[in-house]
Amino acid sequence: MQFIKEIKKNWELILLALPAIILLILFKYLPMAGIIIAFEDYQYSKGLFLSPWSGLKNFEFLFATNIAWNIIKLTLGYNIVFILLGVILPVALAIAFNELKGTKTSKVFQTISIMPHFLSWVIMSYVGLSLFNNNGFLNTILNLFGADSIDWYSKANYWPWILILTHVWKTIGFNSIIYLASICGIPVEFYEAAKLDGASRWQQIRYIMLPHLKLMMIITTIMALGRIFNSDFGLFYQMPMNQGQLYPVTQTIDVYVFNALRSMRNINMSAAASVFQSVVGFITILIANGIIRKIDSESALF
Amino acid sequence: MLKFKKLTLCVAAICMMALIFASCSGITAPTTGTTADNTQSTTASTNATSAVNKPEEKPVKLTWYFYLDALMPDQQLVNDKLNEYLLEKINATVEMNTMKLSDYETKMPVIISSGQNFDICYAKAFNAAVSYQNEAATGSLYELTPELLQTYAPESLEVIPSRLWDMAKYNGKIYGFPMQKEEGQQIGYMVNADMAKEYGLDYSNVKSWKDIEPLLEALHQKAPDIIGLYPTQVWFAASYAIEIGDIGLLKMPGDTTFFPSQQEGKVFNQYATPEFKEFCEIMHSWYEKGYLPDNPLTYKNRSADDKAGKLFAWKTAYSPNYENTYSTTVGHTEDYIPLTPVRYKGTSNFQVISAASKNPTRAIQFLNLCQSDITVGNLLRHGIEGTHYTKVGNQVHVEGNAYYYNFGWQFGCVFNQNWVDDYPENIAEVYREYNAACEDNPLAGFAFNNNNVKNQAAAINSVLAQYVNPLTMGVMDPDESIPEFLDALEKNGINELLAEEQRQVDEYLANR
Amino acid sequence: MSKGNSIRNKNKINRIKFHDILLFVVLLGLTITFIIPVALIYVISLSSNESIRNLGYTLFPSEWSLDGYRYLMGTSEQLINSAFISVFITVAGTILSVIVMGMVAYVIYRKDFKYRVQLSFFIFFTMLFSGGMVPSYIINTRLLHLNDTILILFLPFLCRAWHVIILRTYYTQNIPDSLIEAAKIDGARELELYFKIVFPISLPGIATIALYSVVLLWNEWFTGLLYINNSKLLPLQVLLNSIQSDLDVLSQNPEFATSPDGIEMAMNLPADSARMALAVVIMTPVLFAYPFFQRYFIKGLTIGSVKG
Secondary structure: HHHHHHHHOOHHHHHHHHHHHHHHHEEEEHHHHHHHHEEEEEEEHHHHHOEEEEEOOOHHHHOOOHHHHHHHHHHHHHHHHHHHHHHHHHHHHHHHHHHHHHHHHHHHHHHOOOOHHHOOHHHHHHHHHHOOOOOHHHHHHOOOOOOOOOHHHOOHHHHHHHHHHHHHHHHHHHHHHHHHHHHHHHOOOHHHHHHHHOOHHHHHHHHHHHHHHHHHHHHHHHHHHHOOOOOOOOHHHHHOOOHHHHHHHOHHHHHHHHHHHHHHOHHHHHHHHHHHHHHHHHHHHHHHHHHHHHHHHHHHOO | HHHHHHHHHHHHHHHHHHHHHHOOOOOOOOOOOOOHHHHHHHHHOOOOOOOOOOOOOOOEEEEEEEEOOOOOOOOHHHHHHHHHHHHHHHHHHEEEEEEOOOHHHHHHHHHHHHOOOOOOOEOOOOOOOOOHHHHHHHEEEOOOHHHHHHHHHHHHHOOHHHHOOOOOOOEEOOOEEEOOOOEOOEEEEEEEHHHHHHOOOOOOOOHHHHHHHHHHHHHHHHHOOOOEEOOOOOHHHHOOOOEEEOOEOOOOOOOOOOOOOOOOOEEEEHHHHHHHHHHHHHHHHHHHHOOOOOHHOOOHHHHHHHHOOOEEEEEEEOOOHHHHHHHHHHHOEEEEEEOOOOOOOOOOOEEEEEOOOHHHHHHHHHHHHHHHOOHHHHHHHHHHOOOOOOEEOOOOOOOOOOOOOOOOOOEEEOOOOOOOOOOOOOOOHHHHHHHHHOOOOOOOOOOOHHHHHHHHHHHHHHHHHHHHHHOOOOOHHHOHHHHHHHHHHOOOOOHHHHHHHHHHHHHHHHOO | HHHHHHHHHHHHHHHHHHHHHHHHHHHHHHHHHHHHHHHHHHHHHHHHHHHHHHOOOOOOOOOOOOOOHHHOOOHHHHHHHHHHHHHHHHHHHHHHHHHHHHHHHHHHHHHOOOHHHHHHHHHHHHHOOOOOOOHHHHHHHOOOOOOOOHHOOOOOHOOOOOOEHHHHHHHHHHHHHHHHHHHHHOOOHHHHHHHHHHHHHOHHHHHHHHHHHHHHHHHHHHHHHHHOOOOHHHHHHHHHHHHHHHHHHHHOHHHHHOOOOHHHHOOOOHHHHHHHHHHHHHHHHHHHHHHHHHHHOOOOOOOOOOOO
16 A cells, blocks of 8 residues: 555656666566576477476586686686776766867867777778788888787787777777766856866866766776676677687687587577676676665665 | 665566466467477378368468578569469468578577477578577477378478488488488599699699699799688598597598598597698698798688689589589689598488478478479579570570579479589489499488587587687697697597597497 | 966966867877778778779778679669668667656656665666577567567667666766755646756756667667568668678688588678678768767756756
């Protein structure tokens, strides 16, 4: 009864939320029943709910072998770097765009900065080929300066840098948009008041902009942590042109699952892989959110 | 924390809703109750005599999914013409849903797994997105019992040799129509014959893959920027022995030429053999000497370079008359040097009927026509006579390009179609001779099931992806890398995998 | 202003100028690194095949040609139809999703909403967990009967958890509680409050989410591939993507690539110029649409209604 009263009291807000709720139920929650595939041995004739239960067996291939642990370490390593850079650099870029004198120039630079986002990794791998191939651009430059050509596609130690740089290059512009939009929400009066108090531009950035952006930065980080076990398949598979010699530094979990199941096409195991990624991401978010809530409860995700 | 409990309760409630709802409405169960069991076939056989073609029934519509390389503008036209013919013959029409291969591989598994209604689709043997053995194992294919075949597809039983029907057996039962084309497997070099003449390279003595070395050397001296060999399909182990799974090999019974160091009847790791080591060493030396492309692993220009006369040799899996068709496409004379005997591989392509089909018997009849009725075969492959082609003797001359497919096997059976006049007149004979000359393969119907060693298989696939191509294309140094490679295999369970393969092979051979 | 001040101001202006130049140079350098690969792609799409074979990828081809685009034009009738479909689902989907997500983000932003935490979690949970392709397919075709309809191309994308949370954060960050309270004291109803007061103020955030929607819907090809058989409903992306999907098959299976079947497939492959033309066609419309969103990112919107 209390519940009905609450609904009556808040009916307008609930109405606002209703379309979203219905859409999510239809397109996200109903199919969630399919998570069960990860825990069973799917038999077509028995359908989704009557197939024999196999417990955690489908998850074993992610751990039971020697190679699997390296892959987990690799994925985590890259993701930690990506998350750190992914929150600092776009913010820096957004502030830089904002500070640039000349709105027209700023707008042009901004539009160009989002271009890389639209290139698929396949296209990027061709661009990479023209850079890193034996007679590619980089080697031509090296030869000009008298250095030997490097066989980029077989030297694994260059690739962490290449991949990180490429990832940043591709995402920094597009990811800075939301921070730029956030900066727009800062009332002009704040800056004017600060100027009157004698604050330099740097101080204005430090004490007005950054605190204002703090919330968005935290939330984005927490949500990125939810994907700590996922990896960008295109980046790690296409960009190194799927060269086996680079696998020690490029075979992250999604590439591993792809290779492992390529000749097995096992629907149970691929479902298990994504459930595993989801569960770990979920736990990570809960922990991160809990920590943030203790420090500053306003900033937590929920 | 109380809030947290409330949250999880909410989520759990919703999931329960979903589960109850879904199972109540039976959405997740297959659409028809046709499973591969005995009750089905007995009903069929009792209805056998009366079931064939009741003209007063409404015509049945069959849905057929398969892939084609290019989609022709007149597809719908031909489909309509075909349906006219089929309505008379079997009181049915067919809806042809064709798509590109990669689209097929993405879409079809989802359609099958979701239990959607369709009748016929294409399945490939072993490792494929729609895998014949996989689908048979999970029960999504309609079983073709001997009675059903006898009643609805008697012509196919004659026209398709029993060796091929054996290949369609999974656990002793047949689940699809084998598609006919060349049944043998052979690997050989394709060489640019014009280039050979120009540079005085005599390839008549090349009998094994190594023998091409002196030619590569001579070519490299005279024309260093021509690529000597594009090294794919080079370590094609199945031509030298029988492949079991992704890594095991078994010697052909009585074979003394290949893998002399291995025992007969014992499944061995192809990458641990001295032959493999020798192969990689020679490839590596060719790579260092410059006979191979600069970076074979990222090399993408094979066809462009071949057309431009910048490539001499490459390896291929052969099909009869291939060198002649290829010569026309590439613009110079191409010749073929066989390197292995012709091994019987049967077929790896099947037309299968879905267990969710509402008209399985009609589908069987249609597939029967694809195999045996030449009107259907020609319609599917060449289009409408007069519009798309004209008959020239017992061959076909293509008119225009509104409907032209290069490969007939994708429609069921190459022998059930007239050949295009680009081929020599006796091409069907050539094919049949080729097929007849194949060495028998005792494991022709065998499919390795890695259910018990799934984890090892997954990890090993990953290791293979890392080492095999770089080693076989000569890029990695075998002295360093092969020991690493073998060590990685060992650490990830190769011995268990091989033991399981051995067990299944022994069982299969014992039960033959 | 007195003279003394103007001199001090001049010094300030000089100091600022150096910073500005430095910033400009750095951003210019960065912009050049962004634009060179993109320019390369445009140039390749306009290069002749000869030039690509002889010179490789270069910004200065030996010969220009429209062959790449001609290849794409293939059946122009189909192309125009598909373009229209794509534009429709992008525009309709964006408008609808901005409305739907804007509303629900606002609801969970309101600290006084009793079920705020539950609803937030309800939304957030969908971000991580998904049933997968097959269960979605089953629900969409057998329960909702959206198979082969235009609705399936944008309906599932209307509510996206990640973006809802970003929008909620934007609201929290930029809309003070006092504004809401003041409006309520003035007697505003909830619906009025949202659409007349909150929505106009949060335009930069809304514009960002709209941009995200445009990018997502315009680039989406998988849904069309899976659910659409009717060629009149095929979005542009599916068409274009299947042009180059053979490439993936061939490049991932070198053995297949040199077999007779593979060679046949390779014969029908688009050349590099066509593939780049494809990328250009996918990329350019959004780049043209972007300035439309950019004007919402204006500096310093004043929340003039709250004083003191």
